[in-house]
Amino acid sequence: xxxxxxxxxxxxxxxxxxxxxxxxxxxxxxxxxxxxxxxxxxxxxxxxxxxxxxxxxxxxxxxxxxxxxxxxxxxxxxxxxxxxxxxxxxxxxxxxxxxxxxxxxxxxxxxxxxxxxxxxxxxxxxxxxxxxxxxxxxxxx
Numbered sequence: 001x002x003x004x005x006x007x008x009x010x011x012x013x014x015x016x017x018x019x020x021x022x023x024x025x026x027x028x029x030x031x032x033x034x035x036x037x038x039x040x041x042x043x044x045x046x047x048x049x050x051x052x053x054x055x056x057x058x059x060x061x062x063x064x065x066x067x068x069x070x071x072x073x074x075x076x077x078x079x080x081x082x083x084x085x086x087x088x089x090x091x092x093x094x095x096x097x098x099x100x101x102x103x104x105x106x107x108x109x110x111x112x113x114x115x116x117x118x119x120x121x122x123x124x125x126x127x128x129x130x131x132x133x134x135x136x137x138x139x140x141x
Contacts, residue, residue: 016091023084030077037070055081
């Protein structure tokens, strides 16, 4: 049960908000790191751009890590970025699947309700045709 709650917290509607928040945090820290480590990233926005293109593994090439420290930092940003972007994608997919699951569950509940009504009617018919059958079974030793 705890595993299901954790799954819903990380992936799903709530998970999307957490994943997006974590994504923004990683990109913000990544931008700050690149701004501090990469000489070509002259502004914080350049650092953010480099962090985004690195995390998304796009790599346009307009700004690239040129020092050993910024290259090492780029590896960390790629690893964390892939993980967080995967969580965001999984959360969106889970929301889409959840809508379909609710429709299937609703249909199944309607069918179960119809089957219960049918069984109730069949029992009433059997009791109407054989009213003493239940009494005879109770009187039998």
